[in-house]
């Protein structure tokens with residue numbers, strides 16, 4: 001278990017890890033978009049948050065009238081977590097490999113949600129414990145599983161570097177390939193224990209306040225999860241101010257890759273729809289790695305995991321949906337994709353009052 005693959009280059013310099021400065025979305029385009037909304041054939045403000053969302057898309061694209069999205073991409077980052085062996089999940093560790101196969105075969109919830117919304121799904125095996133065998137999607141594999149964060153580091157420094165770089169390269173490749181809207185998705189048994197630890201570490205929350213049922217752990221499992229997060233947090237608190245050290249101590253290769261991906265999407269001025277707790281934990285780290293990245297993200301939903309509310313508060317993001325989704329896997333983000341598609345097209349396609357011959361509202 002958790003054997004190193006050996007690909008990370010120990011000589012990789014720290015400079016490789018730094019993210020370029022994040023520019024902010026275009027405020028002029030946002031203001032122009034809001035002004036355009038007030039001229040469309042509807043009472044001003046009557047489309048509520050769809051108007052704000054449209055203006056955010058305009059700001060991200062740097063044009064008052066957004067282009068409709070043509071290539072929304074969901075990237076599933078799969079990885080095992082050593083802490084799963086502590087009985088913190090309702091599912092045995094080997095489930096991750098099976099889930100990876102299911103997403104590849106198109107049979108998972110994310111496949112259906114993304115396809116319904118008109119997005120495509122890509123799966124990457126960052127750290128699945130495939131027991132010697134290689135999966136079909138292991139180009140970016142860092143190791144098999146990550147260390148059990150309650151008593152050992154999740155990763156070595158070289159592995160954190162490799163995982164961040166993997167996320168950055170995946171974001172670059174997607175943007176260069178024409179992706180205009182990105183979603184990061186988590187897959188890995190034990191992921192919610194790791195995510196809850198990172199959230200408690202970065203927001204100062206008490207361990208018991210962050211622990212939820214994850215994929216459905218029972219009362220005894222919840223107690224084991226609470227003990228694991230408490231122990232992991234003790235180790236995390238020693239490295240709080242250094243996001244790379246935090247990923248090494250308390251993260252995992254898949255979470256680190258998601259953080260690199262989210263940071264680089266912002267560097268590449270590409271909007272991102274954030275999913276639930278696990279992606280949210282990666283987003284907290286990404287904001288530390290690339291300050292200002294959060295301006296390029298919209299929170300799709302509020303997961304029923306308690307720690308997710310802390311993520312949203314910390315990043316000052318207001319979720320679009322609250323559907324009691326507690327899956328991870330990018331499901332909440334995929335469910336909210338149509339709202340973004342609609343918001344972009346509304347600004348581009350609804351007639352103005354002038355075009356429709358409808359008089360302006362009384363001043």
Ligand SMILES: Cc1cc2ncn([C@H]3O[C@H](COP(=O)(O)O)[C@@H](O)[C@H]3O)c2cc1C
Pocket residue numbers: 088089090091095099186187188189190191192193213214215216217327328329
């Ligand atoms: C069938 C199944 C499909 C999933 N899809 C996402 N998850 C989610 O649940 C797991 C994390 O929860 P925990 O920390 O409790 O293990 C991750 O795989 C996450 O993506 C799933 C879990 C299961 C069982």
Ligand SMILES: O=C(O)c1cccnc1
Pocket residue numbers: 186191192214215275276277278279303304305308325326327328329
């Ligand atoms: O909200 C999430 O990301 C989540 C919820 C349950 C299990 N895994 C992830």
